[in-house]
Amino acid sequence: MPIFRSLFVAMRLWFTLIVLVLLFIAAYALPILFPLVRVAFVAFVILIGLDAWLLFRNQARRAVFARREVPDRLSNGDENPITIYLENQYAFRTRVEVIDEIPFQFQRRDVLFNAHLNPRETRAIRYELRPTRRGEYSFGAVNVFALSPLGLLKRRFQFEQGKMVAVYPSYLQMRQYELLAATNRLNEVGVKRIRRLGHSMEFEQVRPYATGDDVRTINWKATSRRSDAQGTSLMINAYQDERSQPVYCLIDKGRVMQSPFDGLTLLDYAINASLVLSNIALLKQDRAGILTFSSQVGQLLPADRRTGHMLRILELLYRQKTQFLETDFESLYASVRTHIRQRSLLLLFTNFETVNAMHRQLPYLRRLAKDHLLLVIFFENTELRSLLDLPASDTEQIYLKTIGEKFAFEKKQIVRELAQYGIQTILTAPQNLTANTVNKYLELKARGMI
Known part of the structure; x- marks a missing residue:
């Protein structure tokens, strides 16, 4: 009953x-x-x-x-x-x-x-x-x-x-960055204010000089014409950021991305950061695309910025599943060469634990960097960092700290070797991935590299 x-x-x-x-x-x-x-x-x-x-x-x-x-x-x-x-x-x-x-x-x-x-x-x-x-x-x-x-x-x-x-994927984090970007408060989540180095070549308008403007942009012909009619008033050439640049997030789904941190895998951190970065790129009038890969190339979403494109990115990232096979960078390079013809910013989310692991993939990374602006993003071992910060109390801990120092040194060595070939890198803790990635994107854009 x-x-x-x-x-x-x-x-x-x-x-x-x-x-x-x-x-x-x-x-x-x-x-x-x-x-x-x-x-x-x-x-x-x-x-x-x-x-x-x-x-x-x-x-x-x-x-x-x-x-x-x-x-x-x-x-x-x-x-x-x-x-x-x-x-x-x-x-x-x-x-x-x-x-x-x-x-x-x-x-x-x-x-x-x-x-x-x-x-x-x-x-x-x-x-x-x-x-x-x-x-x-x-x-x-x-x-x-x-x-x-x-x-x-x-x-x-x-x-x-x-x-x-x-x-x-973390759409709440995406909305947070979008709101802070709209109100010019991205520094609250760790995004630095990037000073522009030089100027883009995309002319916007001629406007009156304001305090703080670069004197190198003064338009003397427009200044002389305005001075004749209305008295002395400096005029400058105003430029805007280069727009409609392709920005691709290349997400490694192989076993190197399955390490856990604070409940999430490195793959999920990469997916969340890709979602935020794609939204920021669209706000900057660039085109955002996604390419996933592991033992073979997964899904490709061509770079675009039409209405509804952000929703397509969200749905694609939601459907990504873990694969535990070895990552094939040769297939990645072949796919990029076939489908991404225009020079683009490629943000490669992967992980290298040793210099030898990076050397096996270095030929493909150099080929990608030859045709595109390549940014390799990989992760610090935060558990290893915690071990290194603790004092050693016995012989066993001395051995463990020595081995840990070797692995930490190899991470830094990877950054230096990639820099020798002109490849941009980010070595970051998982919890700082999104802020560091957005910072690097804005820095590259301010330097006119994309």
């Missing part, structure tokens, strides 16, 4: 029952207590019946209402807000226990909330979930256990059965 499926016993009932059992045991030693214990037991049974009547007297409508509010999609690696709205339709003050059945991927068993609701009162319970994998997440029911003022029994209500939500 439905009434029994929704009936549960509260802790207060068990505690009271234990006390009564102890009193019955004591009554065998002191028979004078037996009549009093019997009266207490009868009263206890009556209170249970009264509590059940208070909770279940109206079966035609639900005496407690709940609704879960979840975004249409969750942002990978970010804290996503979840809200549960409660409404008490009982005629008395009710204590409720709320258990939200969140997706199993979170591996959490602590989503339990307690609240007291007055008659007709509405309340919102807010908490956050941080997914670390892309894909579909299934929410279960919102279980609400209502207790009357007696608190002996619970009545369970269930709402929001079976809701499926997709976890996309």
Whole structure:
């Protein structure tokens, strides 16, 4: 029967029952207590019946209402807000226990909330979930256990059965960077202000000189014409950033990108950074594209900046799956040479642990850098850095720190060797990847290299 499926016993009932059992045991030693214990037991049974009547007297409508509010999609690696709205339709003050059945991927068993609701009162319970994998997440029911003022029994209500939500790359981070870029506050997330070195060749307009303008851009002919008519007033040539430059994010999906950091893999960090960088490139009027690869070339989205292109990038990045095979840079080079004919900025997200690993791919990197502006982005081993910062207390730790220093030195050696061949590099911790990538893109753009 439905009434029994929704009936549960509260802790207060068990505690009271234990006390009564102890009193019955004591009554065998002191028979004078037996009549009093019997009266207490009868009263206890009556209170249970009264509590059940208070909770279940109206079966035609639900005496407690709940609704879960979840975004249409969750942002990978970010804290996503979840809200549960409660409404008490009982005629008395009710204590409720709320258990939200969140997706199993979170591996959490602590989503339990307690609240007291007055008659007709509405309340919102807010908490956050941080997914670390892309894909579909299934929410279960919102279980609400209502207790009357007696608190002996619970009545369970269930709402929001079976809701499926997709976890996309970090669009919340993308929106944050977009908002800060629009309000010129990117420095708040670690993006530096880049001073322009020289000028682009794309002329915009002739305008009056303002304090701080480069005197080398003074247009003396326009100044003389304006001075004749309106007195002395310097005029300068104003230039704008080069626009419509192709910017491609090349994302390595091989096994070197499966190392975890703070719950996310390096691949997910690269995907989140690619999403933000593509959006910034579109805001700068450049064209953004994506190319994924591992043992073979994956998906290619040609660089574009038409309406809806950002949504296509988001959908492509959402569908990327892990591959544990060795990365084939020869296939990458062949694909780039075939499909990317115009000189472009290539941001290659990969990882090299040793100099030998980089040397195996160096011929293909040099060929890519010959036709395009190549920026190789790889990762520091933050766990290794933590080991190196700790003092050594015994011989074993000295050996470990020596080996760690060797690996850390090889990372720096990779940067130096790539620089010898004119290849730009970023060696970054995973948590700083997005800010460092945007910084480098803006620096290259300010230097007129793209």
